Amino acid sequence: MADVLGSPEASGVLRVMCLCVVLDGLSQVPAGFLTREFAQGRRMAVDGLNFVLSTAVTLLLAVDGWGAMSFAWGSVVGNVAALIGCCLAAPGTLRFGWDREQARALLKFGLPLAGASMLALGVVNVDTMVVGSALDPLALGFYVLAFNISGWPVRIISEAARRVSFAGFSRLADTPEALAAGFGRALGVVMAATVPLCVLLAALAAPIVELVYGERWLPAARALPWLMALGLVRIGCELAYDCLVAIGRRRSLIGVQGLWLLLLIPALVYGARTGGIVGVAQGHVLVAGAVVVPVFLLALHRGGIRLGTVARACAWPLLGGAVMTAVVLGLERYLGDGVLALLATAAAGTLCYAVCLLPARSLIRGREP
Known part of the structure; x- marks a missing residue:
C-alpha cells in the first residue's frame, strides 16, 4: 500500500x-x-x-x-x-459474547453499509494514489496538504452533524412529511455553517497557506479552491447518505458510491496527466458535481424528499456565499494579505454573508417565513 x-x-x-x-x-x-x-x-x-x-x-x-x-x-x-x-x-x-440472532440482524443491516463505506473510502483516497503514482512525491505532498485543508469544514461541521443526524432521521423515518422537513432543516443549518468556511479557505487560499504553513507550501494553494468546492459537495452528500440509511435505502448507496469511484478514477488520471494537482482537484469537482449530486438527488426524491426541499435549504447559503466571495476577493486586492488585513477581510465577508442569510432564518429554524 x-x-x-x-x-x-x-x-x-x-x-x-x-x-x-x-x-x-x-x-x-x-x-x-x-x-x-x-x-x-x-x-x-x-x-x-x-x-x-x-x-x-x-x-x-x-x-x-x-x-x-x-x-x-x-x-x-x-x-x-x-x-x-x-x-x-x-x-x-x-x-x-455471541448472539446468533443479533449477529444475523447486524449483518443484514450492516453488510450493504460496509460495502458502501469501503467504496466511499476509495473515493476519498484514490486521488492520493493517482497523484503518488502519476506525479512526484513533492506534488503528492502539496496535494495532501491542500486536501487536508479542504477537509477542515468536513471535520468541523459534517462530523459534528453526523453524530446526531442518523439517529434523528431514524426517528422521523416513519413520517415522510416530518422526514422531508427535518432533512431540509438539517441541510439548511449545515450549509449555512459550511459555506462561509469554504469561501474563506477558497478565496484566501494562498495567504492562508503561506500564513499557516510557510511560503514553500504555496503551490498547494492552486488546488485548494477546487477542493473546497469538493468539500462543500461532500458535506451535503454525507448528510444525504445518513438520510438514505435511515429510510432503509442502504443497497442503493452501494450503486451511488460505486458509480462515483468508477467515474472518478479515469477523471483523476486524466487530470493528473494534463493539469497536475490542479487537474486532479478539477476532476474531483467535475465528477461530484455533474454525476454524484444528481444521483443523490434522485435517490432522495425516491425516498420522499423532493428537489424543492433541497433547493430551498441551499438557495440562501449559496447566494450568500457568492456575495461573500465577491467581497472577500475585492477586499483582499485592496487591503493586501497581511494578518490584520486577512482578519478584516474575513470579518467583512462574514458580516455580508450573515446579512444575506437573514431571510432564511425562519426556514432554518423549521418555520415558513
Missing part, C-alpha cells in the same frame, strides 16, 4: 496505525450508544481527552526526533483514551 501511494518508507507508520483500527472498532458500541442517546456532552469530553493526549504524545515524540512515527503513536494513545472514555461514559455497553 505504501508503494502504491508513492511513499514506501511509510510502511512502518501504517503498521502502527493499524492498531487504531482495532481500538476504534472496540469503542464503536459504547460510542454508538452515546450517539443514539444524543449524549453529546459526554461524547465531547471523550473527544477532548483524545485530542489532548494524542496531541501531547505526538509533540513530545516529534521533539524527541521520532518523525512521522510520532503521529502514529500519538493516534494510538488517543484511541486508547477514547476507548476508556467511551466505556466510562456508557458503562455496561462493552460486553463480549
